Structures are given as structure tokens and as C-alpha cells.
Amino acid sequence: MKNIIIASTSTLSSEGYLDYLLPALQLHFQNCKTILFIPFARPGGISHKEYTELVGMAFAKINKKVTGIDEFDDATEAIKNATGIFTGGGNTFVLVSQLYKYNLMDILSQAIKKGTPYLGTSAGSNICGLTMQTTNDMPIVYPSSFQTLGVVPFNLNPHYLDPDLSSKHMGETRETRIKEFHAYNSAPVLGLREGSWLDVKGDKIILKGDLTARLFRQNQNPEELESGMDLSFIN
Amino acid sequence: MKNIIIASTSTLSSEGYLDYLLPALQLHFQNCKTILFIPFARPGGISHKEYTELVGMAFAKINKKVTGIDEFDDATEAIKNATGIFTGGGNTFVLVSQLYKYNLMDILSQAIKKGTPYLGTSAGSNICGLTMQTTNDMPIVYPSSFQTLGVVPFNLNPHYLDPDLSSKHMGETRETRIKEFHAYNSAPVLGLREGSWLDVKGDKIILKGDLTARLFRQNQNPEELESGMDLSFIN
Known part of the structure; x- marks a missing residue:
């Protein structure tokens, strides 16, 4: 049974790393002592080691150990054997490039579909969709494909931002x-505002957090979806 | 001699399409009656025909005719024979995909290097750099390469936006x-704020408009460059 937080x-803003999610993560990773961390997205270009240390400090608050995937000789085995996996944010192009480079995209998708508890934030959430084509990130490296994990049957737009009606900036909203x-x-696209997450349990996809999410479908007007709703109808 | 506006x-904001540039364009395209327009970037998904009409109305104000490249049977010949070329904004991934699909990237680069007056705005400016890897656009299609025209020896970031210090949004600046x-x-990256443009004449690259531009180099602090400066030292 799928068990995913996206x-x-x-x-x-003004909180510590992962703070607002820790109560949900305590439950999500309850049967997991050590979390396998995928640091490939390297936010701000920090090293895998620095990123893993940052994540380790956050998970220490709920008594979980964190090990970076780059610390294993065999990354495929590390994913297969993991009892919990977290992919952090950063640059989605870099993340997807690395997953393809090490042949991990399919392995990771299979592990999540088999039920390994998975957490994604930002770029790590983006890859849960069908493709990475609704990322906000810069194409700083050229990935061999834009296809991603497809553990939900639509695309994600994390950090979804409503248009700023007072702005004079002419860049696209x-x-x-x-x-x-x-x-x-x-593919449908779900705009997830900051503070929102999807709690995927088997076939259910529940919207969590205080805010609504914005659903975009081809040739249709966007729709606001309420927190608490089951979004498994989107495909 | 290169003759480019980027x-x-x-x-x-609150002006008509191309209005602020028309005085510069009158001079830039003075020896050109008909401008070849490349509408491939399709802003907001509008058709090539709609986009070309919009551009035609703007250039009519300075008595120039506009023909879309899609109206020619042989796009390569159209570029070679053009006395002026404009590539409009929209989505850079779509623009670059189309230029490669029709084998036009090299032809266009050669025409500009030989001196055909060229105007780029937004996505049409992005492609003047070495690669499109500092675009702000979404990767809505997968181009066969990120390499672009390379008519200036650095990358561009159009619609450059300063960080909003009052924002609580956690997406990357x-x-x-x-x-x-x-x-x-x-590659160095030049952040061009809205209202700024580069006037390239031969080996000179003059920054125009009221604002400074922001230069980013690897492992160095960003630098503000004054309007009127020759930026040909950047490489």
C-alpha cells in the first residue's frame, strides 16, 4: 500500500527546517528507525554531506537517524532495503539528472509503489508526478528525460504562488x-501552496494543511480544492 | 558587424507591446522594410498567426511590415534573405525545441553574426546567450539541446527580479x-531588469535603459553595472 507525503x-517562513511537518512525520515514519535521504537536489549548491547533516538535525527531533544515499556503495540496494525514504528540495533538473545517471528512477518508483514510506518536499515532491515539467526550477543541467516517478497520476507545482495583482513585473505568473x-x-497539474501537503495512503490522496490547492486541467477553468478532500479523482 | 538588441x-507595465523600445527600433531597423518574425515561443499558448498579428500592429507604428517565419515554405531561406529578424518572448523551451526541430539554430546564429539586424525580447533574448539554462520558464516541452545562439559570450536572465525582502514565500529567489x-x-550570467536592453554593435555591448544590470560570475559576488557601460569585457 502506497504511503507517501508530498x-x-x-x-x-520563520520556522525551522521541516518543523511544521514533524507531527505528521512522526506518524508517517513510525516503523522506521533510519531514513534514507536523497540529497541530490542540492539547494543553493550545498554538498550532499552538508545537506544530509541539516536533514539529520531535523529528524533527530523525532528520534530518527538519517543516512545519505551517497554513503552507500550500492544505491539500488539502499533503496530496496530502506524502511523510509526522504527526497529533499533544491533543483529538480539536478535531482532528476542524478536519479537517471545512477539508474534509480525506476527502483525508487517501485519501492514507493510497494509501500516504503516516502517523503518529498519541493523538488522531492515534483518527482512524484508524471513528469517534472511543472517545476519552477532553472534548467541548470540537462537531464536525460523529464519523466519522473509517477506515483500519483498527475503533475505537481510545489510552492504554488497566486498572481500578485499589485505587481508591475511582466514575467509570466x-x-x-x-x-x-x-x-x-x-496531464492535470495540482498547485500546492506552501504549508499544504498530500497524504497518500493506498488509493486515497488527502489534501492536508490549512489552505486550498489549485487544480489545473487542459481546456478547463482552474478549480480550488478544500483541505481534507480526497483528490484521488484527479487523473 | 553584429547589430543586435537584446x-x-x-x-x-501599463504600456503597449514594444512601445518603450520603438524609438530604438526605428533606428535599429532603419534599412529594413519587412521584419521576419519568429513566433515559436507562443506566450500563453497563442497561435503563431495571432502572435504575428500582435507584433505586426506594434511595428506598423514605425511603418514596418511583419511576416511570420511559418508563412514561408523554406524557413532557412527566409532567415538567410531577411533584412531584419525579431524573436518574441513566450516559453524558451518551446522556442528552442522548434528552432532545433527545423534546423534553424545555426542558420539564425550565422545570420546574426553576419550582421542581419536582430531583436530579441524575453525568450528571444535568452537564446542570444551561450545556453538557455538561465531561463525562468517552465520545461513544458523537452528540447534536443539547451545550447543556443551564442551571439554574446555569456548567458542572460531576462525579467531579472530582485529578492522581495518582505516576502514570506520560501521558493528560491x-x-x-x-x-x-x-x-x-x-558562464557569466547577466540579469537584465525590465526596461533594460543590450545594444550590440560589432564588438560593443552597451547597456541601455534607466536601470543597472546585475552580473553573476562563478565563485564571485554579484556586481551592479551602470547603464551606458560597454559590457564587452564579460566573458
Whole structure:
């Protein structure tokens, strides 16, 4: 049975890393002593080691150990044997490139579909969708494919931002960008605002947090979905 | 002799399309009656025809005709024979995909290097750099390469946005994204704020508009460059 948390962000403004999620994570990883961490997205270009240490400090608050996947000789075995997996945020292009480089995309998808508890934040959430094509990140490296884990049957847009009506900036709004995505692609896109997450248990996909999420479908008007709803109808 | 205008944006807030640039464009395209327009970036997913009409209306104000590249049977010949070329904004991934699909990237680069007057705005400016890897756009299609025209020896970030210090949004700032680019790439990146453009004449690259531009180099602190400066030292 799938057991996944897909969070818009790791961190809320003026809070510590993962703080707002810790109560949910205590339950989510209850049968797991050590979490396998995938640090490939390297936020701000920090090293895998620095990133793993940061994550280790957050999980220490709920008495979990964290080991970086780069510390294993065999990353495939590490994923297969993991009792809990976390992929952190950063740059989605870098993350996806690395997962393909080490042939881990399929292995990770299979492990999650078999029920290994998984947490994704930001880039780590993006890859839970069908493709990474609704990421907000810069294409700083060229991945061999944009296909991702497909553990939910739609795409994600983490850190979803509503248009700032007072802004004079002429760059595209997030909504315009997603509309452009739908000029070429039919997959639904779920805009997850910061503080929202999806709690996937088997076939149920429950929206958590205080805010609504915004659903974009090709050739349809966007729709606001209430917290607490089961979103498994989206496909 | 190269003769290029590389503009951050086509449009300033509360102005008409290209309005702020028209005096410069009158001079830039003085020896050109008809401008070849490349509408591939399709902002908001509009059709090539709609986009070309919009551009035609703007250039009519300075008595120029506009023809879309899709109206020619042979796009390569159209570029070779053009007396002026404009590539408009929209989605850079779509633009670059189309240029490669029709084998036009090299032809366009050669025409610009030989001196055909060129105007780029937003995505059309992005492609003037070495690669499109500092675009702000969503990867809604998968291009066969991120390499671009290379008519200037650095990368561009159009619509450059300073960090909003009052924001509680935790998505990466533009500066953070460019720093992440420099974890993997050494090309300098010029952040062009809206209202700024580069006027390239032969070996000179003059910064125009009222604002400074922000230069990012690998392992160095960013630098503000004054309007009027020759930026040909950047490489």
C-alpha cells in the first residue's frame, strides 16, 4: 500500500527546517528507525554531506537517524532495503539528472509503489508526478528525460504562488506558465501552496494543511480544492 | 558587424507591446522594410498567426511590415534573405525545441553574426546567450539541446527580479537559482531588469535603459553595472 507525503515546501517562513511537518512525520515514519535521504537536489549548491547533516538535525527531533544515499556503495540496494525514504528540495533538473545517471528512477518508483514510506518536499515532491515539467526550477543541467516517478497520476507545482495583482513585473505568473504547459500536455497539474501537503495512503490522496490547492486541467477553468478532500479523482 | 538588441521584456507595465523600445527600433531597423518574425515561443499558448498579428500592429507604428517565419515554405531561406529578424518572448523551451526541430539554430546564429539586424525580447533574448539554462520558464516541452545562439559570450536572465525582502514565500529567489547554475556551469550570467536592453554593435555591448544590470560570475559576488557601460569585457 502506497504511503507517501508530498509537501509543497520543507520549511515555513520563520520556522525551522521541516518543523511544521514533524507531527505528521512522526506518524508517517513510525516503523522506521533510519531514513534514507536523497540529497541530490542540492539547494543553493550545498554538498550532499552538508545537506544530509541539516536533514539529520531535523529528524533527530523525532528520534530518527538519517543516512545519505551517497554513503552507500550500492544505491539500488539502499533503496530496496530502506524502511523510509526522504527526497529533499533544491533543483529538480539536478535531482532528476542524478536519479537517471545512477539508474534509480525506476527502483525508487517501485519501492514507493510497494509501500516504503516516502517523503518529498519541493523538488522531492515534483518527482512524484508524471513528469517534472511543472517545476519552477532553472534548467541548470540537462537531464536525460523529464519523466519522473509517477506515483500519483498527475503533475505537481510545489510552492504554488497566486498572481500578485499589485505587481508591475511582466514575467509570466505561475498560472500563465501552467496554461502554457497545457498547450502541449494533457496531464492535470495540482498547485500546492506552501504549508499544504498530500497524504497518500493506498488509493486515497488527502489534501492536508490549512489552505486550498489549485487544480489545473487542459481546456478547463482552474478549480480550488478544500483541505481534507480526497483528490484521488484527479487523473 | 553584429547589430543586435537584446531586451529584458517586450512590454512595460501599463504600456503597449514594444512601445518603450520603438524609438530604438526605428533606428535599429532603419534599412529594413519587412521584419521576419519568429513566433515559436507562443506566450500563453497563442497561435503563431495571432502572435504575428500582435507584433505586426506594434511595428506598423514605425511603418514596418511583419511576416511570420511559418508563412514561408523554406524557413532557412527566409532567415538567410531577411533584412531584419525579431524573436518574441513566450516559453524558451518551446522556442528552442522548434528552432532545433527545423534546423534553424545555426542558420539564425550565422545570420546574426553576419550582421542581419536582430531583436530579441524575453525568450528571444535568452537564446542570444551561450545556453538557455538561465531561463525562468517552465520545461513544458523537452528540447534536443539547451545550447543556443551564442551571439554574446555569456548567458542572460531576462525579467531579472530582485529578492522581495518582505516576502514570506520560501521558493528560491532568482539570485539563489543563478547561484545554483554556477554550481555546475562557469558562464557569466547577466540579469537584465525590465526596461533594460543590450545594444550590440560589432564588438560593443552597451547597456541601455534607466536601470543597472546585475552580473553573476562563478565563485564571485554579484556586481551592479551602470547603464551606458560597454559590457564587452564579460566573458
